[in-house]
Amino acid sequence: MRLYEKPAHVLHDMLVNKEITSVELTEDVLSRIDEVEGEVKAYLTVTRDEALEQARAVDEKIARGEEISFLEGIPGAIKDNICTKGVKTTCASKILEHFVPPYDATVMKKLKAENPVILGKLNMDEFAMGGSTENSAYHPTCNPWNTECVPGGSSGGSAASVAAGTAIWSLGSDTGGSIRQPASFCGVVGLKPTYGRVSRYGLVAYGSSLDQIGPVTRDVTDCAHLLNIIAGHDEMDSTSSEAAVPDFTRALVEDVKGLKIGLPKEYFVKGMDPEVEKAIRAAIEKYKEMGAEIVDISLPHTDYAISAYYLIAPAEAATNLQRYDGVSYGERVEGEDLVSMMTNTRTEKFGEEVKRRIVIGNYALSAGYYDAYYLKAMKVRTLVAEDYAKAFEQVDVILAPVAPTTAFKIGEMAGDPLQMYLQDACTVPLNLAGLPGISLPCGFSSKGMPIGMQIIGKALDEETIIRAAYTYEQSQDYHTKMAKLGGNN
């Protein structure tokens, strides 16, 4: 078994026990990148030299007998919409092709304080808009389990790298399911924390009121550790929560006895892949066996969540993306005058999906349509949040599918954006409500594609979903499976 196949907590112990060095580990992951990156294409930038340098520094520290933190010396990678000082942050867009931020996102500052090895920046849907990572302006990423399939999106690079062993851990961002859905498609663990739990400072904004950074990991244990590192109030983000941050690793206990798990009937939608439903139902049975109480619940406004999301997120995106005009940063396409320069820049440098959402967003915000679209969507958002609040009077967590299907083929939905948007039906509602949700593997399809399930929690109650996820994870071995790639497995 190669080192890249192990989760961070195992590797951490091996480093502490001097069974391995960080350089050995980093070289192993880098060689894995050499072996399979050509097939997976999870990365936009690999910072090989810097990674090895960081690894060497950690090894020296260990040699000096100093203690190391959990993530110290363990290679991971960052979604390319999180600003990294001195390293290109492109958002997988041509408009930020050469953008090198002069500052670090708050999560990067927090990570760097832990001395991990940063391998580079990960592919994504342009500006995090999409559910397949096919919308990257550079190249699509492939699902490690079947490279003809998408890895999901928009954090496709984050999920694919962890699934392929080209990163031990990664960070993604989730606006409407962008961590959970690719985690599900790639058979890894992805957590969208409560809105405000993790600072958004330095996350290139898509839908500001929905965006949240979260970890993508091999298992629930790593996920809890990573959340410990990145969570907390940030003075640079006034929407970040001031609530105390618990030690999430204390929630890594095998115990769901008496835990009330809600099953929302609206999430088991028509058109759901029977294999997906079967896997989720099996997980529910497992929970029952382990002592949880299953409660049927209803979240009646679920049907409207997608419509509300596809007005609110584009509206925010339309204004967030106004700054890319060819003047201040990013790329410029010359024109005869100021207006044509800006028009040319935006026409040539933004991709189709981004342009589509800018148009939708500006339309929804324009005078005369604001009340009919944006304002109404905001009202739906309140109703969706109220649905959850009511449900959580009865249950501790809610269990649901992540996506109605397993990973689809690359190009399969490219011509049908509306069909693609429906992929988010089970993930979007909790972004609207700002709630935390975790996606973890719960089976494989007959074609060998991973199936994920989602556990949704109350606001700021990541502990309970981590406990529920961990208990289930320990009862099976889906999370230990690795995708077969490059002929090495």
Place this chain on the structure above:
Amino acid sequence: MKYEAVIGLEIHCELKTKTKIFCGCATSFGADQNTHVCPVCLGMPGVLPTVNQRVVEFGIKAGLATNCEINKYSKFDRKNYYYPDLPKNWQTSQYDLPIAEHGWVDIDVEGEKKRIRLTRIHMEEDAGKLVHSGTNIKDSASSNVDYNRTGVPLLEIVSEPDMSSAEEARAYMEKIKAIMEYIDVSNCRMEEGNLRADINVSLRPVGSKELGTRTEMKNINSFKNLEDAINYEIERQTEVLEDGGHIVQETRTFDPAQGITLSMRSKENAHDYRYMPEPDLPPIITSEETIEKYRSELPELPDARRARLESEFGLSDYDAGIITSSRAMAEYFDAVVATGADAKLAANWMMGDLLKNLNDEGLDISKSPVEAQRLGEMIQLIMKDTISGKIAKKVFKEMWTNTDSPEKIVKDKGLVQITDTKAIEGIVDVVIAKNQKAVDDYKGGNKKAIGALVGQVMKASKGKANPQMVNQLLAQKLDG
């Protein structure tokens, strides 16, 4: 047909916070280009704003000082509009829930009081500055942007269209300036653009309630330009209407050199700002306690101070109005009176020689070469009869360029009033002897003839004789 003007002002008031509205960069004026910038005020991808609480405090204080209601639930909005010097390409401002609404201030034009209503006061960020390579944007090969001003906090104070003349508009803006100075939220230096107004002017037939088509003039930053622009615009619109034409709704610019307004851009295709609640900033919740705390911190405001000067010192309404028209004037007055100087004399000297000299040299009272302390000392010399009012004018003139105390100046220049009875008597005797005709006239019943004799005595004493004593001695001698 007779027309009347309908005028409304949007005043932008730059706040005197040390740091910008959404980041920690300095707001100070005159720094090298792009030295007061950070990722936040440059609108770099990924940045988020955080609200400077001082701005909220100043907004609330400005609202309280102008009789506004303070919104306990207020929020920021994005105003999507392309500014070449605002890097995010939206302005973080306030829309439907500004910090303060529904206020008023009273103005006074030629003794007539009028109440001007305030629609709202909202907080927003300023934009940067374009620096053209040529003299203007059209003849420039390139233009650069200085982002130092980007994010400097502003209050936008919007009035109802309650004014009907340039004088009223000026009085209103002067009142707003005075209030903002008093509550210490802005330096109000108009020449630095701390205070600038967008003016809306329309005309309607006298007696009509309907509003006519308006034009807007942007960024007026002096009282003179404000009056000139309004007067020109009223005249221009009157001519258009009298010729049977229609006013075009547009933005016009005022050219101070020519004293005229010029069309800048048509407002026919109204801007669609696509306002949206700013998702990166939580709403501003203000408690009753906070509002009351800020209210208790407000100083005495111009109107109250004016009333007090009238009742406490017996100053005329007019004098009190001028003295309280700026915080610096009022404080100068207080400082003069604090030396023990008589309040009415203090007011007279300020309104007279001091203001005249300041105006002549274009100086602000805070830069007056005659400081309050010295003016107070000089007034006390008058009160002690050391100098006469007439001599005081010479002393004051000397004080303008001479930093010595008035006492020293009086001594050095030999300007001490002659109050020695013997000395004056000697001069009086000589004058009586030399002016037999006036003496005869007086004795013949023409009491006014004494004036000529007084004048002669003053002249002979080089103005130094105490005028009361001169009068007294002359009367004694002539009547006796």
